[in-house]
Amino acid sequence: xxETDAQGLTAKDYKTDVHPVWxxxxxxxxxxxxxxxxxxxxxxxxxxxVVVAGIGCSGRLxxxxxxxxxxxxxxxxxPVATGIKTANSNLEVIAVGGDGDAYSIGAGHIPxxxxxxxxxxxxxxxxxVYGLTKGQSSATAPQGLAAGTTPYGQLDxxxxxxxxxxxxxIGFVARGFSAKPKELTDxxxxxxxxxxxxxxxxxxxxxxxxDTYKPISQRIRFLGPxxxxxDRVKAFQLSLERETIPIGVIYKRERSAFHExxxxxxxxxxxxxxxxxxxxxxxxxx
Amino acid sequence: MKMDMVFxxxxxxxxxxxxxxxxxxxxxxxxxxxxxxxxSYPAEIKGGxxxxxxxxxxxxxxxxxxxxxxxxxFNQEAYDRHxxxxxxxxxxxxxxxxxxxxxxxxxxVILYGIPVSEMAKLELRNYLTKNILxxxxxxxxxxxxxxxxxxxxxQRFGKKGEAILNLNYQALKQGYQSxxxxxxxxxxFHLEPQKSENRLVLTGNQAFALGAVQAGMRFYAGxxxxxxxxxxxxxxxxxxxxxxxxxxxxxxxxxxGMVLGAAFSGVKAMTASSGPxxxxxxxxxxxxxxxEIPCVIVDCQRAGPSTGMPTKTEQSDLRHxxxxxxxxxxxxxxxxxxxxxxxxxxxxxxxYAVRCQMPVIVLSDQYLAQRxxxxxxxxxxxxxxEEIRKPSEFELEQYKRFRMTxxxxxxxxxxxxxxxxxxxxxxxxxxxxxxxxxxxxxxxxMAKRWRKMNLILQGPDLFRRYGPLEADIxxxxxxxxxxxxxxxxxxxxxxxxxxxxxxxxxxxxxPVELGDFIRSVKTVIVPELNYxxxxxxxxxxxxxxxxxQLNKVTGLPFTPNEILKKVEEVSETCLKQTHKV
Numbered sequence: 001x002x003e004t005d006a007q008g009l010t011a012k013d014y015k016t017d018v019h020p021v022w023x024x025x026x027x028x029x030x031x032x033x034x035x036x037x038x039x040x041x042x043x044x045x046x047x048x049x050v051v052v053a054g055i056g057c058s059g060r061l062x063x064x065x066x067x068x069x070x071x072x073x074x075x076x077x078x079p080v081a082t083g084i085k086t087a088n089s090n091l092e093v094i095a096v097g098g099d100g101d102a103y104s105i106g107a108g109h110i111p112x113x114x115x116x117x118x119x120x121x122x123x124x125x126x127x128x129v130y131g132l133t134k135g136q137s138s139a140t141a142p143q144g145l146a147a148g149t150t151p152y153g154q155l156d157x158x159x160x161x162x163x164x165x166x167x168x169x170i171g172f173v174a175r176g177f178s179a180k181p182k183e184l185t186d187x188x189x190x191x192x193x194x195x196x197x198x199x200x201x202x203x204x205x206x207x208x209x210x211d212t213y214k215p216i217s218q219r220i221r222f223l224g225p226x227x228x229x230x231d232r233v234k235a236f237q238l239s240l241e242r243e244t245i246p247i248g249v250i251y252k253r254e255r256s257a258f259h260e261x262x263x264x265x266x267x268x269x270x271x272x273x274x275x276x277x278x279x280x281x282x283x284x285x286x
Numbered sequence: 287m288k289m290d291m292v293f294x295x296x297x298x299x300x301x302x303x304x305x306x307x308x309x310x311x312x313x314x315x316x317x318x319x320x321x322x323x324x325x326s327y328p329a330e331i332k333g334g335x336x337x338x339x340x341x342x343x344x345x346x347x348x349x350x351x352x353x354x355x356x357x358x359x360f361n362q363e364a365y366d367r368h369x370x371x372x373x374x375x376x377x378x379x380x381x382x383x384x385x386x387x388x389x390x391x392x393x394x395v396i397l398y399g400i401p402v403s404e405m406a407k408l409e410l411r412n413y414l415t416k417n418i419l420x421x422x423x424x425x426x427x428x429x430x431x432x433x434x435x436x437x438x439x440x441q442r443f444g445k446k447g448e449a450i451l452n453l454n455y456q457a458l459k460q461g462y463q464s465x466x467x468x469x470x471x472x473x474x475f476h477l478e479p480q481k482s483e484n485r486l487v488l489t490g491n492q493a494f495a496l497g498a499v500q501a502g503m504r505f506y507a508g509x510x511x512x513x514x515x516x517x518x519x520x521x522x523x524x525x526x527x528x529x530x531x532x533x534x535x536x537x538x539x540x541x542x543g544m545v546l547g548a549a550f551s552g553v554k555a556m557t558a559s560s561g562p563x564x565x566x567x568x569x570x571x572x573x574x575x576x577x578e579i580p581c582v583i584v585d586c587q588r589a590g591p592s593t594g595m596p597t598k599t600e601q602s603d604l605r606h607x608x609x610x611x612x613x614x615x616x617x618x619x620x621x622x623x624x625x626x627x628x629x630x631x632x633x634x635x636x637x638y639a640v641r642c643q644m645p646v647i648v649l650s651d652q653y654l655a656q657r658x659x660x661x662x663x664x665x666x667x668x669x670x671x672e673e674i675r676k677p678s679e680f681e682l683e684q685y686k687r688f689r690m691t692x693x694x695x696x697x698x699x700x701x702x703x704x705x706x707x708x709x710x711x712x713x714x715x716x717x718x719x720x721x722x723x724x725x726x727x728x729x730x731x732m733a734k735r736w737r738k739m740n741l742i743l744q745g746p747d748l749f750r751r752y753g754p755l756e757a758d759i760x761x762x763x764x765x766x767x768x769x770x771x772x773x774x775x776x777x778x779x780x781x782x783x784x785x786x787x788x789x790x791x792x793x794x795x796x797p798v799e800l801g802d803f804i805r806s807v808k809t810v811i812v813p814e815l816n817y818x819x820x821x822x823x824x825x826x827x828x829x830x831x832x833x834x835q836l837n838k839v840t841g842l843p844f845t846p847n848e849i850l851k852k853v854e855e856v857s858e859t860c861l862k863q864t865h866k867v
């Protein structure tokens with residue numbers, strides 16, 4: 001956490017004047033509210049905050065937070081967030097996007113953000129469809145879902161983002177539900193506080209094209225203290241559960257973040273060979 | 287005494303041809319000679335033909351030369367491949383491994399055959415000593431300083447243990463002695479050490495990497511690709527000691543994305559790649575233009591299309607560099623023209639990027655990226671480095687990141703600056719960065735972003751001009767062929783042709799002075815290493831005037847002779863026809 005002279009900021013202070021483009025009842029409203037609350041809880045100075053967003057309904061979120069924002073291109077939230085955090089590790093960097101962004105076009109970046117353990121909290125708003133292009137099925141859509149580009153039903157099996165995240169050994173893996181703001185705020189606070197890469201899979205239904213509020217509400221169960229998130233095997237078992245949808249912190253592992261290792265590498269290189277000047281490096285080529 | 291000689295070493299990949307050339311290069315440079323090299327090697331680690339050309343001279347060099355003075359053949363295949371380029375006026379020298387190579391009869395060249403393979407196998411019991419044996423032979427034959435060679439060998443092999451080091455010392459000595467014992471010198475080539483100070487031996491890639499560091503670049507992200515990887519390798523070794531970071535990204539998309547993130551945070555950032563990697567970066571390039579993020583992207587071109595010939599040179603990414611991406615994307619495209627220009631070009635690239643707040647693509651190529659040349663040690667006090675235009679306190683009140691200005695450049699904040707928060711976005715936006723699809727806003731914003739290009743339209747930094755002030759034939763090349771063209775221009779003028787050359791350092795937008803040059807000559811030749819004449823098309827489109835193309839796609843650079851031949855041909859045909867009219 002950067003040091004702050006901003007005191008007494010409320011959730012409202014993080015709101016911009018721009019009204020979200022989302023449809024009434026969209027799960028993303030809930031996620032945005034939880035982000036505002038997390039920011040107020042943590043008193044993040046707006047000038048030290050960067051919200052990096054992808055493309056899609058959820059991608060517009062960076063414009064709704066009173067802070068520096070970077071609305072990137074489809075699927076490339078994590079590389080941009082990596083560059084920002086590495087260039088200035090004092091910044092609080094939050095990445096947001098949808099399931100198309102995270103699990104389809106940008107899925108290749110997730111294992112590498114995990115390997116580096118970039119100190120970024122990635123909030124994925126998963127509604128199982130492409131909302132902004134009017135409701136085509138996505139990588140997390142259930143098999144058989146009839147939608148715009150799959151009129152006879154989705155042929156592919158859905159991806160399991162939480163199992164994938166644990167397999168990649170992401171240091172903080174959680175699942176939340178946009179309709180449970182108290183618990184979700186708490187998860188986002190923990191994800192931001194986690195030193196390293198955090199992925200929060202948020203079930204955030206699309207009321208217009210694929211309304212899943214009811215079935216999700218019926219199947220969720222909150223994880224209690226009996227679950228030990230540091231046990232990777234148990235976490236993996238939990239991620240494969242089908243009857244209920246576990247909500248909470250599913251997996252956790254602490255280790256150094258990328259910018260810390262990078263700064264340590266600089267210190268070691270300087271310790272070993274001294275601070276460099278261009279003059280000196282040029283003279284190696286004499 | 288003036289001396290200018292071209293060595294070419296040919297053999298098989300993995301036989302030590304490239305390291306033989308590198309050691310010869312360094313030895314000549316340390317003797318105080320000017321050097322200019324060219325290498326061509328297979329994409330495979332072992333096998334396939336490898337070649338290294340070293341031109342050494344007492345005078346400043348502009349090209350790798352046209353004809354070979356001394357050809358060194360490691361095997362028969364190298365002889366078959368390169369003998370045609372050896373001068374046949376009786377002065378040319380062939381140094382060959384007589385245990386594997388049989389030259390044709392009646393060649394009119396001076397032959398020095400030595401059973402190098404046999405010596406390596408039987409006397410030294412290590413086939414890999416072949417290249418050092420050849421160095422010993424060259425030392426005795428042409429005066430390559432023996433003790434300098436010994437020193438370079440100790441620097442290169444010292445880490446591998448005493449046994450290996452001694453083996454190589456022995457090979458060097460045995461090569462030297464084999465000439466003493468068995469050959470009588472019959473050629474006229476001899477290298478004399480020269481007095482010289484403050485000179486470096488750098489490749490284009492090394493020079494660019496160090497220029498970028500001098501410009502203040504402290505963040506590099508990249509993905510390995512031939513022939514750009516040396517930039518990343520050098521930076522990975524040195525940038526941490528400047529407090530900078532090198533990230534090996536998962537692909538080129540991620541690499542350029544990280545660069546944009548770092549640049550948005552106020553750190554000078556760059557990536558380098560080759561054609562296939564640049565293809566992948568295209569979408570992010572559009573975002574960089576739209577969100578007005580200063581950054582530098584290097585394209586070390588190689589022969590395309592697709593995987594093409596990864597280790598061979600070409601200038602065929604020009605139109606891609608200028609036009610790639612959907613929508614009308616403003617960006618600057620530079621072309622590096624020499625190893626020395628690579629150092630200063632890197633600094634200019636960052637200056638243009640921060641001045642215009644847009645991406646700068648820098649075109650290099652395999653020929654330039656991987657060749658060594660002697661360059662004067664840069665005077666770092668004379669290099670101006672520009673920084674991004676940050677807002678004043680007054681401007682921070684009611685700050686608007688994309689405020690309309692006369693130049694198009696708006697003061698830029700970076701995260702951490704209080705009162706400067708804004709949303710960067712690839713979506714069309716208003717002055718504050720908020721989404722706007724209003725018709726007037728889009729046309730005004732398009733004009734604002736393109737207006738910034740006017741900041742680099744003219745000036746002495748943007749081009750070089752060679753030859754007489756009044757000329758009949760103008761040569762307009764670009765990128766790494768500058769030296770070759772310059773040498774050809776000098777040769778042509780010496781022969782009585784009136785030829786001048788204009789060499790732009792920025793190929794997009796085109797410098798205003800290029801139009802004046804084109805109008806000042808009767809006809810224009812555009813030599814470029816691509817099939818379709820990409821630069822010729824740009825010139826025709828821009829100036830509505832036809833030009834004569836000279837295209838070559840062999841994976842090899844131009845030689846001065848090839849340009850000269852074209853000048854003679856054009857002079858014969860076009861100019862005479864013009865006179866008739």
